[in-house]
Structures are given as C-alpha cells and as structure tokens.
Amino acid sequence: MTASTKTPMELYQSLNEVGEKIRTLKTANAEKAEIEAALQLLLKLKVDYKGATGQDYQAGSPPAENMDESGNRSIADGADDDTVDPWNVSTTSAKGVDYDKLIVRFGSSKIDKELVDRIEKVLGQKPHRFLRRGIFFSHRDMHQVLDAYEKQKAFYLYTGRGPSSEAMHMGHLIPFIFTKWLQDVFDIPLVIQMTDDEKYLWKDLTLEQCHHYAVENAKDIIACGFDINKTFIFSDLDYMGSSPEFYRNVVKIQKHVTFNQVKGIFGFTESDCIGKISFPAIQAAPSFSNSFPQIFGGKQDVQCLIPCAIDQDPYFRMTRDVAPRIGYPKPALLHSTFFPALQGAQTKMSASDANSSIFLTDTPKQIKNKVNKHAFSGGKDTVEEHRQHGGDPDVDVSFMYLTFFLEDDEQLEKIKQDYRSGALLTGELKKILIDTLQPMISEHQERRTQVTDEMVQQFMTPRPLNFRY
Amino acid sequence: MTASTKTPMELYQSLNEVGEKIRTLKTANAEKAEIEAALQLLLKLKVDYKGATGQDYQAGSPPAENMDESGNRSIADGADDDTVDPWNVSTTSAKGVDYDKLIVRFGSSKIDKELVDRIEKVLGQKPHRFLRRGIFFSHRDMHQVLDAYEKQKAFYLYTGRGPSSEAMHMGHLIPFIFTKWLQDVFDIPLVIQMTDDEKYLWKDLTLEQCHHYAVENAKDIIACGFDINKTFIFSDLDYMGSSPEFYRNVVKIQKHVTFNQVKGIFGFTESDCIGKISFPAIQAAPSFSNSFPQIFGGKQDVQCLIPCAIDQDPYFRMTRDVAPRIGYPKPALLHSTFFPALQGAQTKMSASDANSSIFLTDTPKQIKNKVNKHAFSGGKDTVEEHRQHGGDPDVDVSFMYLTFFLEDDEQLEKIKQDYRSGALLTGELKKILIDTLQPMISEHQERRTQVTDEMVQQFMTPRPLNFRY
Numbered sequence: 001m002t003a004s005t006k007t008p009m010e011l012y013q014s015l016n017e018v019g020e021k022i023r024t025l026k027t028a029n030a031e032k033a034e035i036e037a038a039l040q041l042l043l044k045l046k047v048d049y050k051g052a053t054g055q056d057y058q059a060g061s062p063p064a065e066n067m068d069e070s071g072n073r074s075i076a077d078g079a080d081d082d083t084v085d086p087w088n089v090s091t092t093s094a095k096g097v098d099y100d101k102l103i104v105r106f107g108s109s110k111i112d113k114e115l116v117d118r119i120e121k122v123l124g125q126k127p128h129r130f131l132r133r134g135i136f137f138s139h140r141d142m143h144q145v146l147d148a149y150e151k152q153k154a155f156y157l158y159t160g161r162g163p164s165s166e167a168m169h170m171g172h173l174i175p176f177i178f179t180k181w182l183q184d185v186f187d188i189p190l191v192i193q194m195t196d197d198e199k200y201l202w203k204d205l206t207l208e209q210c211h212h213y214a215v216e217n218a219k220d221i222i223a224c225g226f227d228i229n230k231t232f233i234f235s236d237l238d239y240m241g242s243s244p245e246f247y248r249n250v251v252k253i254q255k256h257v258t259f260n261q262v263k264g265i266f267g268f269t270e271s272d273c274i275g276k277i278s279f280p281a282i283q284a285a286p287s288f289s290n291s292f293p294q295i296f297g298g299k300q301d302v303q304c305l306i307p308c309a310i311d312q313d314p315y316f317r318m319t320r321d322v323a324p325r326i327g328y329p330k331p332a333l334l335h336s337t338f339f340p341a342l343q344g345a346q347t348k349m350s351a352s353d354a355n356s357s358i359f360l361t362d363t364p365k366q367i368k369n370k371v372n373k374h375a376f377s378g379g380k381d382t383v384e385e386h387r388q389h390g391g392d393p394d395v396d397v398s399f400m401y402l403t404f405f406l407e408d409d410e411q412l413e414k415i416k417q418d419y420r421s422g423a424l425l426t427g428e429l430k431k432i433l434i435d436t437l438q439p440m441i442s443e444h445q446e447r448r449t450q451v452t453d454e455m456v457q458q459f460m461t462p463r464p465l466n467f468r469y
Numbered sequence: 470m471t472a473s474t475k476t477p478m479e480l481y482q483s484l485n486e487v488g489e490k491i492r493t494l495k496t497a498n499a500e501k502a503e504i505e506a507a508l509q510l511l512l513k514l515k516v517d518y519k520g521a522t523g524q525d526y527q528a529g530s531p532p533a534e535n536m537d538e539s540g541n542r543s544i545a546d547g548a549d550d551d552t553v554d555p556w557n558v559s560t561t562s563a564k565g566v567d568y569d570k571l572i573v574r575f576g577s578s579k580i581d582k583e584l585v586d587r588i589e590k591v592l593g594q595k596p597h598r599f600l601r602r603g604i605f606f607s608h609r610d611m612h613q614v615l616d617a618y619e620k621q622k623a624f625y626l627y628t629g630r631g632p633s634s635e636a637m638h639m640g641h642l643i644p645f646i647f648t649k650w651l652q653d654v655f656d657i658p659l660v661i662q663m664t665d666d667e668k669y670l671w672k673d674l675t676l677e678q679c680h681h682y683a684v685e686n687a688k689d690i691i692a693c694g695f696d697i698n699k700t701f702i703f704s705d706l707d708y709m710g711s712s713p714e715f716y717r718n719v720v721k722i723q724k725h726v727t728f729n730q731v732k733g734i735f736g737f738t739e740s741d742c743i744g745k746i747s748f749p750a751i752q753a754a755p756s757f758s759n760s761f762p763q764i765f766g767g768k769q770d771v772q773c774l775i776p777c778a779i780d781q782d783p784y785f786r787m788t789r790d791v792a793p794r795i796g797y798p799k800p801a802l803l804h805s806t807f808f809p810a811l812q813g814a815q816t817k818m819s820a821s822d823a824n825s826s827i828f829l830t831d832t833p834k835q836i837k838n839k840v841n842k843h844a845f846s847g848g849k850d851t852v853e854e855h856r857q858h859g860g861d862p863d864v865d866v867s868f869m870y871l872t873f874f875l876e877d878d879e880q881l882e883k884i885k886q887d888y889r890s891g892a893l894l895t896g897e898l899k900k901i902l903i904d905t906l907q908p909m910i911s912e913h914q915e916r917r918t919q920v921t922d923e924m925v926q927q928f929m930t931p932r933p934l935n936f937r938y
Contacts, residue, residue, distance in 0.1 A: 200724065201723070241709070251666050256742065258742050271729055274723050278747035
C-alpha cells in the first residue's frame with residue numbers, strides 16, 4: 001500500500017509507529033544512516049498527512065474520521081488488527097479490542113466522566129457499575145436524550161437478541177442487565193426485538209427452530225426482571241405479520257437504502273440472498289415509535305434510546321442516516337464493550353464453543369470447573385514468582401468478569417491492587433469470581449423457572465404499556 | 470457483434486434473414502457477386518449454428534432455448550426488437566410483439582388447439598373467447614392442473630395488480646375478465662394481490678397514496694363480478710402485517726434467491742434500493758397455499774394457477790425455481806398477450822398517456838372521440854382506394870380491440886373479411902367498436918357504483934372462502 005492511498009487514520013498510525021521507532025533507535029544509539037532514513041520517512045508521512053487532513057500531525061490527536069453516517073466503507077477493513085462487525089469480533093491484543101480507536105473509527109462519542117456525572121445528577125442516584133467502569137463506553141446523542149428528559153419529554157428503550165440457540169451465556173445478559181436498570185431508573189417503556197428471521201436467513205435452521213429459540217430466549221430475558229407493564233418482547237416472524245405499521249416502516253427504510261450502501265456497511269456480496277440484503281431494515285424499524293401504535297398511539301416522534309454491544313452499531317449508523325430522510329428522529333445509542341471469552345479478551349464469548357462460555361444453565365460445579373480450568377490468568381507461573389512480581393489484572397479474565405459483576409467499587413479496586421502486588425493469588429482471585437457467579441446464575445435459574453408460558457405470552461402480546469408522559 | 474457470440478436463436482434469425490435476402494436477390498436478377506457473397510455468409514452462419522446447437526439449421530424450426538427456469542439472462546436483452554419485462558413492453562412491429570418467439574425465449578408452452586379442446590371437454594362448455602382467439606396464448610403446466618382437476622383435486626387462482634393510480638384502463642381488465650371466467654367455470658377460490666408496496670418502492674408516491682389506489686382499484690376489480698364468497702383481495706401493506714404465515718413464506722423465498730439471480734432476471738443494479746431487490750419474494754409468496762391459512766387451513770400443497778399478462782412471467786419463473794427447494798408445488802400459469810395502445814400494437818396501453826388508453830371512467834362521448842381520433846387504422850387513405858384494395862385488420866387497432874371484446878366468432882370473422890375486402894370502411898369498423906365499448910364501459914361504471922365500502926372491506930378481510938373439494 002503506498003502512502004497516498006492511506007486514510008488519515010492509517011497515516012496517523014504510521015506516524016506514531018515511525019516516531020516510536022526513531023525514539024527506540026536513538027535510545028539504542030543506532031547507526032546515523034538508519035535514524036536518518038526513519039526521519040525522512042517521518043517527514044514524508046507528515047506531508048501526506050497534511051495533504052490528507054489539511055492539518056499538522058500531532059502525536060496524541062488522532063484525525064476525526066468524518067465519514068457519513070451510512071458508513072461507506074467496510075467496518076471490517078480497518079488497518080488495525082481489530083475486527084468488529086455484527087458477525088465477528090476479534091483482536092490480537094490480550095487486553096481486548098481498542099475501544100478508543102473504535103470510537104474514532106465508528107464516529108461515536110466517548111462516555112466520559114462529564115456524561116456519567118450528568119446521568120447521576122439527572123437521576124439523583126449512583127449510575128450503574130457498567131457506566132462507572134466504562135463497560136458502556138460509547139454513545140450517540142445521549143446528551144440530547146437527557147436534555148429532553150429534563151424537559152419531561154418521553155423516550156423509550158429498544159434492544160434485541162438474535163436467537164440462534166437455546167443456550168444463552170452470561171455475555172448475552174450484559175445489554176439486558178443494563179437495559180433493566182435504565183427502565184427502572186428512567187421509568188420508561190422498552191421494546192425487545194427477537195430477530196428469529198435474521199437467524200433463519202443466516203443459519204442452517206428452520207423457521208420453527210428459530211421461532212422456538214426466540215420464545216425460549218425470551219424466558220431468560222424476562223428472568224432479568226423486566227417490568228411486564230412496561231416491556232414488549234416480539235419475534236420478528238410474529239410481529240411483522242401482526243403489525244401493518246411495522247411493515248410500513250420496514251418498506252419505508254428499504255426504499256431509502258441501496259444495495260451499494262448495505263454492501264459498504266455490512267460487506268454483503270452479490271451471492272448473498274435477498275433476505276440478508278434487505279434484513280437491516282427490519283432491525284432498523286423498531287427505532288421509530290410508530291412501529292408500535294399499540295404503545296405510542298401512532299406518535300412518530302418519540303425518541304428512541306438503544307443500549308447494545310458496539311458490534312450492532314452498523315445497523316444503527318444506517319438507521320440514523322435514513323431517519324431524517326423519512327421524517328423520523330434519529331435513535332440515540334449506548335454502546336457496550338464485549339464480554340470476553342474465558343480464554344481471553346481476544347474474542348467475545350461464543351455460544352458455539354461450550355468451553356469459552358459460562359451458560360445460564362451451568363451448574364455451580366460446572367461454573368467452578370470452567371473458571372478454574374479455562375479462565376485465562378494474568379498470574380505468574382509459580383506462587384513464588386507471583387508473590388514477588390504480582391499478576392496482571394488487565395489481561396486476567398477472572399478479574400475482567402469481576403469488573404462486570406462485582407458491585408462494590410472499593411472491593412474491586414482492592415482486588416486489583418492485591419493481584420497486581422502479588423498479595424492475591426490466581427486461585428484466590430478465581431475463588432472470588434466463582435463465589436460471585438454461582439449465586440448469580442443460580443438466582444437467574446430460579447427466576448427463570450418462575451417464568452410461565454402465560455407470562456411469556458403476555459410479554460409477547462402487542463398491547464398498551466405504562467407510559468410516564 | 471461477431472457471429473461466434475450470438476445465441477442459437479440469434480443465429481437462427483440471421484439465417485432466416487440471409488435466406489430471405491438471397492431469394493430477393495435471385496428474384497431481382499441481382500449481380501452474381503452479390504448473390505455469391507450472401508451464399509458465403511449463409512454457409513458461415515450454418516457452420517456457426519451447427520457448432521452452437523449441435524444440429525443442422527432448418528427453416529421453420531427455431532432452436533430450443535433450454536435456459537434454467539431462474540432465467541439467468543436479462544429478459545430485456547434479446548437480440549430481437551421486442552422488449553418484454555415487468556416494466557417495459559415494446560416492439561417495432563405494427564402487429565405487436567412476436568408471441569411465438571416469446572414462448573421460445575421464456576421457455577413456456579403454447580396454448581395450442583389440443584389444450585383448448587381439452588379445456589372444453591373438461592368443462593363441458595365453450596372456452597372463453599380469450600382462449601379461442603389466442604389472447605391467452607402461453608402456459609406452464611396447465612395440463613397438470615387439468616389432470617388433477619379431473620381427479621377432483623382442488624386448485625386455486627392467483628392474480629394481481631400494481632395500483633399506481635386511480636385510473637384503470639381497459640387493458641387492466643383483461644386478466645380479471647378471464648380470471649372471473651375461470652373462477653365461474655372451475656368453481657374455485659381466488660386471491661388477488663394489490664402490490665401497493667411495490668408501487669411505493671418504484672414510484673414517487675407515498676405509502677398512503679399507494680394504499681388508497683389499492684382500495685380504489687379493488688372497486689374496479691370487484692365490479693368485474695367476482696364471487697364475494699370465493700375471492701380474497703389483499704393489499705400487501707395490510708396483509709403482510711396481518712399474516713405471520715405470509716411473512717414466513719416471504720422470508721423462506723428470500724433465503725433461496727440471491728442478488729445475482731434477481732439481477733439476472735429483473736436487471737436490478739447495485740444502485741437499486743434493497744426494497745426493490747427483495748420485492749420479488751412478495752409477489753412470489755401468494756403462489757403457495759399456506760400463505761392463506763384462513764382459506765386453506767394450513768395446507769401447503771394446494772395447486773396454484775396464475776392467469777397474468779406475459780410480462781409478469783419473470784416473477785413466476787423465479788417462483789417456480791424456488792418452489793421445489795422449499796418443498797412447495799410450482800404454480801401453473803396462463804399468459805395473455807398485451808392489450809395494444811390506441812396508437813398501435815408497438816406498445817401496450819399505458820395509464821400515463823390519456824390518449825393511448827380508454828379508461829374505465831371515460832364517458833360514451835370520450836370513448837367515441839378517442840376511437841375516432843386515435844385508434845390506429847389499417848385502412849387506406851381514401852374511400853376509393855379502400856374499396857379497391859381493402860384494409861389490413863392485422864395492424865388495425867379497432868379490429869384488434871374487437872377480437873378482445875366481441876363475443877360472436879362469426880360476426881368477428883365477417884368483419885375481418887369485409888374489412889380486408891374493402892366492403893367495410895374504417896369509419897364503419899370504428900363505429901362497431903364504439904357500439905361495443907360504450908355499453909361495456911357504462912355497465913362497468915354502473916356495477917362499480919354498486920360496490921359499497923362494506924363490500925370492499927369484506928373482500929379485503931382475511932376469512933374462509935367457499936372451497937369445492
């Protein structure tokens with residue numbers, strides 16, 4: 001790749017690397033000619049960078065990638081090693097995906113201290129640990145949502161799940177745990193889309209299987225504690241066929257998105273079936289309140305807020321691009337990081353690899369075995385070494401899981417310090433995690449057994465919801 | 470274009486042309502060198518033809534074009550001058566599209582005397598004039614439908630309309646007039662799809678406009694006399710949102726058709742919106758009986774017969790290709806020719822050109838004026854010439870219209886002979902047509918005023934229908 005075809009972000013990264021290399025060469029008293037060559041390259045890159053961005057390169061100030069929101073480049077073709085799209089998440093770093101870089105690449109905004117403080121002020125209560133700890137780390141238009149909320153203007157929550165099997169794991173719960181908290185503290189309605197049609201299109205499954213998984217997964221979602229008076233869960237296969245208003249919005253969106261656009265955003269090819277190609281409109285449609293006349297009485301301007309994992313953002317970049325062109329407000333978003341696999345943060349938990357995940361159906365014994373056997377450790381090889389040098393919590397999966405589930409900030413901070421110092425051994429850290437997970441999963445299982453078929457049916461029936469304003 | 474890239478059909482046509490040319494040259498005692506050159510070309514084409522088809526060229530025996538039913542070539546890119554696809558119909562011949570050629574190109578079967586006789590025998594009554602006169606000229610699997618019918622196996626009818634305006638013209642009635650006859654004589658249920666979603670995707674219209682046109686057009690369709698106990702008329706925008714079974718079939722079809730396929734069949738490009746790209750599945754879905762559980766109680770093997778104009782065939786070639794792969798029977802088809810514009814058979818009647826069409830809302834005076842002013846005449850310039858040489862009924866639009874609407878075969882034949890002989894003048898022929906159309910349209914208008922909103926609503930409500938077997 002020649003410099004002139006690089007994007008500003010790629011040039012920025014090359015400049016960082018060359019700068020780093022020069023520092024290393026100087027420290028190592030390298031040959032003058034070698035340093036000279038690196039300096040020449042640095043100069044050339046600086047010229048290219050200015051040409052591409054109109055601005056001088058400054059270490060620590062990455063360029064703004066002002067691509068249009070429809071995202072006319074593949075989100076998976078970044079020059080860095082992180083792959084993040086609705087179907088793949090992977091990185092070469094043991095610390096996981098570089099989320100700051102992702103914010104720049106996706107053009108979203110960081111959930112910074114100012115926003116977390118503002119949420120605390122608006123609510124008059126401590127924000128959820130997922131906000132305090134940067135697990136929900138990125139947003140679009142959240143300040144706008146809060147502005148309106150302060151003026152007593154309603155909004156609603158929309159999240160979803162692709163039901164590809166009965167087996168849900170802990171990672172799947174992250175958006176639902178957070179969404180339940182948002183529903184409680186803001187006292188607002190929530191719609192949850194089960195994309196059983198998507199799973200039928202992408203997987204080797206029958207319609208009946210996908211629909212069955214949708215209903216089974218709904219039980220696990222209900223077990224998170226959602227308010228039956230404020231929550232509508234729907235299977236696409238059912239709801240598309242019971243709401244002319246929903247289909248009307250799907251068609252509206254489908255009229256305003258071309259094959260070229262979905263090709264750019266999702267990487268579809270000409271060999272893909274037409275169902276996949278048109279599906280993004282179906283995930284977009286619940287972002288608009290008039291898709292749910294039974295809830296919003298035909299209002300088409302109720303603001304939508306979507307809590308989801310960052311890999312779903314491409315769908316909503318497309319949605320936000322279409323919204324003003326069909327006369328609807330853009331949905332706001334809150335993005336979470338991924339829940340790492342037991343083997344490490346290079347990839348997210350996957351339901352298809354039993355040993356990478358802790359399932360919601362695992363027994364206390366299975367949980368204990370999985371954590372002890374498979375959870376990647378940041379500790380040293382021997383107790384002696386560990387005591388002497390300490391462990392690395394930043395790559396330790398057990399510690400990462402605790403950041404998701406241990407509520408007490410001080411206890412978490414103490415664990416981190418003790419692990420880094422060597423005072424806390426890997427086995428002890430794992431025990432803390434096991435003691436945290438076992439009751440959590442057991443309680444989830446207990447709540448799930450209390451979810452009756454009648455409750456599921458009620459959650460999944462289109463009906464009015466309680467609505468504050 | 471070099472000979473080697475020509476299709477067998479193109480080579481066959483070139484051979485016909487060169488043969489004709491040689492005969493002309495010989496008759497005209499042309500230069501020997503000129504005849505020699507033409508003979509050389511003939512020889513070369515014969516070699517190419519044998520190479521392409523493995524068979525010797527024989528005048529009068531066109532090559533069989535055995536393309537697969539998904540039609541992996543653009544139907545609009547034929548080397549001949551006829552363009553026939555769901556959006557365009559045109560030809561350079563005053564006699565209209567060459568339908569025999571179209572049968573070869575589309576791979577359908579001709580409705581020959583044997584089939585017409587068989588229908589007469591099965592029904593025990595005279596077949597509709599559209600069958601007797603080759604207006605419905607092509608079919609797929611009609612013998613199979615009759616085989617099953619003779620064994621008392623049920624089938625159902627499916628036809629449709631794209632409601633792009635309130636103004637329906639006489640050409641739009643052809644499939645409905647014929648479908649009503651089929652419904653009466655076979656005593657079977659009928660579903661009529663109003664593709665208001667398609668019109669929204671293709672035209673600069675709002676969803677509300679398209680849906681309004683669907684309901685208004687339904688009134689004209691009902692005025693054709695359909696049996697309310699055997700007919701279900703549905704707007705896609707409504708029915709997609711009221712039948713999970715219909716949407717399930719749409720998704721099934723969408724999973725089994727790729728962008729490459731719809732590109733080949735319909736000529737879609739990457740700049741087309743994803744709604745257009747996925748729409749063909751929506752026109753395909755009513756071909757399968759379990760799209761209508763209220764009518765067929767979930768049966769998925771009731772045979773479907775689709776009467777339609779030949780330009781709709783691409784949709785159903787695709788449908789027939791998909792059907793066995795999703796476990797459904799292929800729909801059978803009956804294809805009609807086009808209803809010619811007043812200006813001549815080079816194109817079909819178009820609702821967007823008021824002077825090309827006789828509308829269902831035209832007054833007797835408007836009908837008279839349009840026929841007298843605009844109907845292309847096959848007569849001679851002066852009465853004297855006409856009396857001496859006679860007219861040409863094959864290109865005369867007034868005569869063509871009479872073949873559609875004059876029931877009496879003998880009277881029609883007499884008109885043809887008298888016109889050809891010169892005994893019947895153009896003005897007299899036009900008067901016969903005017904006298905035929907005026908009461909026909911008036912009676913339609915009268916029946917339409919009797920169609921109440923309640924009747925429309927009943928026709929358009931999903932409900933059980935009377936069903937013979």
